[in-house]
Amino acid sequence: VISSLLVHCFYFxxxxxxxxxxxxxxxxxxxxxxxxxxxRNLLKWIKQNLLKERPELFMQGESVRPGILVLINDADxxxxxxxxxxxxxxxxxxxxxxxxxx
Amino acid sequence: MLGKxxxxxxxxxVLLALSGGPASSAMLxxxxxxxxxxxxxxxxFIPSLIYVDEGAVRGQxxxxxxxxxxxxxxxxxxxxxxxxxxxxxxxxxxPASILxxxxxxxxxxxxxxxxxxxGFIQQQRQEGDRDGGTSLPSxxxxxxxxxxxxLPAAARTQELLRLFEAVETPTAREELLQMLRIHLIxxxxxxxGYAKVMTGESCTRVAIKLLTNLALGRGAFLAVDxxxxxxxxxxxxxxxxxxxxxxxxIAFYNHFFDVPTVIAPPLPTKRREKPSIHRLMERFLLxxxxxxxxxxxxxxxxxxxxxxxxxxxSSESQRCLLCLCALDIAGEEELALEPTLITEEPExxxxxxxxxxxxxxxxxxxxxxxxxxxxxxxxxLGPLATLPPxxxxxxxxxxRRAEMEQQSQEVPLExxxxxxx
Numbered sequence: 001v002i003s004s005l006l007v008h009c010f011y012f013x014x015x016x017x018x019x020x021x022x023x024x025x026x027x028x029x030x031x032x033x034x035x036x037x038x039x040r041n042l043l044k045w046i047k048q049n050l051l052k053e054r055p056e057l058f059m060q061g062e063s064v065r066p067g068i069l070v071l072i073n074d075a076d077x078x079x080x081x082x083x084x085x086x087x088x089x090x091x092x093x094x095x096x097x098x099x100x101x102x
Numbered sequence: 103m104l105g106k107x108x109x110x111x112x113x114x115x116v117l118l119a120l121s122g123g124p125a126s127s128a129m130l131x132x133x134x135x136x137x138x139x140x141x142x143x144x145x146x147f148i149p150s151l152i153y154v155d156e157g158a159v160r161g162q163x164x165x166x167x168x169x170x171x172x173x174x175x176x177x178x179x180x181x182x183x184x185x186x187x188x189x190x191x192x193x194x195x196x197p198a199s200i201l202x203x204x205x206x207x208x209x210x211x212x213x214x215x216x217x218x219x220x221g222f223i224q225q226q227r228q229e230g231d232r233d234g235g236t237s238l239p240s241x242x243x244x245x246x247x248x249x250x251x252x253l254p255a256a257a258r259t260q261e262l263l264r265l266f267e268a269v270e271t272p273t274a275r276e277e278l279l280q281m282l283r284i285h286l287i288x289x290x291x292x293x294x295g296y297a298k299v300m301t302g303e304s305c306t307r308v309a310i311k312l313l314t315n316l317a318l319g320r321g322a323f324l325a326v327d328x329x330x331x332x333x334x335x336x337x338x339x340x341x342x343x344x345x346x347x348x349x350x351x352i353a354f355y356n357h358f359f360d361v362p363t364v365i366a367p368p369l370p371t372k373r374r375e376k377p378s379i380h381r382l383m384e385r386f387l388l389x390x391x392x393x394x395x396x397x398x399x400x401x402x403x404x405x406x407x408x409x410x411x412x413x414x415x416s417s418e419s420q421r422c423l424l425c426l427c428a429l430d431i432a433g434e435e436e437l438a439l440e441p442t443l444i445t446e447e448p449e450x451x452x453x454x455x456x457x458x459x460x461x462x463x464x465x466x467x468x469x470x471x472x473x474x475x476x477x478x479x480x481x482x483l484g485p486l487a488t489l490p491p492x493x494x495x496x497x498x499x500x501x502r503r504a505e506m507e508q509q510s511q512e513v514p515l516e517x518x519x520x521x522x523x
Contacts, residue, residue, distance in 0.1 A: 014124055014353060015365040066388040069353055096357065098349035
């Protein structure tokens with residue numbers, strides 16, 4: 001199956017945007033590749049291509065750092081399979097940092 | 103939460119301390135919602151807002167500070183409530199009296215909560231309050247001089263930065279920041295007549311604070327530091343209405359209800375420094391929470407079981423200079439601390455003509471004024487000359503007072519000239 005190009009919006013909030021040059025919204029077209037675009041691979045891609053500084057503040061191992069919430073189309077990723085969820089075209093992924101209080 | 107605890111009476115003037123972060127922003131939204139409800143459960147107090155700009159110590163450039171302030175001001179104006187904008191630099195101008203507890207409740211007991219609510223509703227009906235609440239102006243007004251420049255003078259900022267740079271550890275820096283912030287908010291509350299202050303600590307934040315403070319040696323004060331009510335200041339009561347909401351719940355709430363926030367960067371850590379105890383504890387708890395989702399609530403619920411020690415008649419000589427909690431060191435334990443006390447040369451060699459003043463200014467003289475954990479923090483603060491003037495002034499006053507008390511005990515039955523006040 002040839003996967004079509006996937007277009008997505010990634011949002012970073014709650015302080016997470018500070019790691020991405022302060023940019024809150026990123027509209028992205030993910031390149032075609034044989035491996036499926038699940039969240040696991042997406043995070044690797046984000047780390048390589050979008051993350052501007054201090055990767056350890058966003059990621060821990062292959063997942064996000066504890067304290068960072070992930071919402072896929074406004075739903076908690078825990079309900080969607082977390083790292084194993086396969087991205088669909090036009091999916092929005094929102095990362096909210098709950099670190100450093102308020 | 104507020105109804106259950108019954109400490110906020112109708113008509114109370116309450117100051118909401120907003121950091122721009124998610125929890126305090128959610129708190130503001132909840133207050134707005136609560137005040138506008140038509141039902142009997144409507145909130146009935148009179149809120150004002152305060153935002154403290156800490157950009158200098160958080161590594162923000164003046165331009166970034168201006169931007170944060172502008173965004174925050176827009177946010178505050180949109181609520182319609184009166185608001186205060188303060189800078190952490192203003193902590194350098196606080197009076198020494200801020201470190202003394204204010205007079206507590208009046209002699210006679212006031213009306214019970216129930217009576218107060220009923221009385222308030224009666225009054226509202228008599229005044230023909232038809233729209234169910236005071237109508238707010240569409241834009242809030244800034245309390246204080248609106249013509250005042252946005253940022254404080256550069257010299258003040260430098261002074262503040264010097265204070266923070268001189269601190270030896272990130273842990274002490276965090277404690278210092280919290281102390282200056284609460285004193286500044288308290289000063290606004292006192293001078294403007296706010297009897298209550300609301301801070302937006304979430305359940306997650308409270309749980310982290312509980313364990314952090316335990317590690318800092320504040321085990322005796324956990325109830326005041328993390329409970330719903332913090333009344334150590336006497337005339338102004340600090341309440342924490344968000345302490346039952348997890349950070350995750352607040353994040354979802356803010357997302358679904360479009361609650362605006364203005365996030366400030368965290369306190370910077372220098373390159374070779376280990377992280378503060380605060381950061382470590384946050385990392386520890388959040389990490390555990392990932393695999394054991396009842397961690398935070400368990401810590402919180404355990405903390406709930408703590409209640410503050412019954413208030414003894416505590417004169418200021420029995421309260422810690424910095425945190426205003428009861429001094430918790432008995433005589434014997436001081437011996438254990440003695441080897442760790444480094445007696446320093448009195449400050450300002452050469453300019454001290456008055457030996458008494460020089461003695462009063464040595465670091466060792468501060469120690470008996472502080473509780474155990476504040477002593478640990480104090481030892482990591484920079485030279486006395488960098489400390490805020492109000493801290494040194496109040497310390498000097500208490501040291502001198504203790505000396506005079508000591509002297510009057512040693513010299514029996516003599517008419518003495520009153521000493522310098």
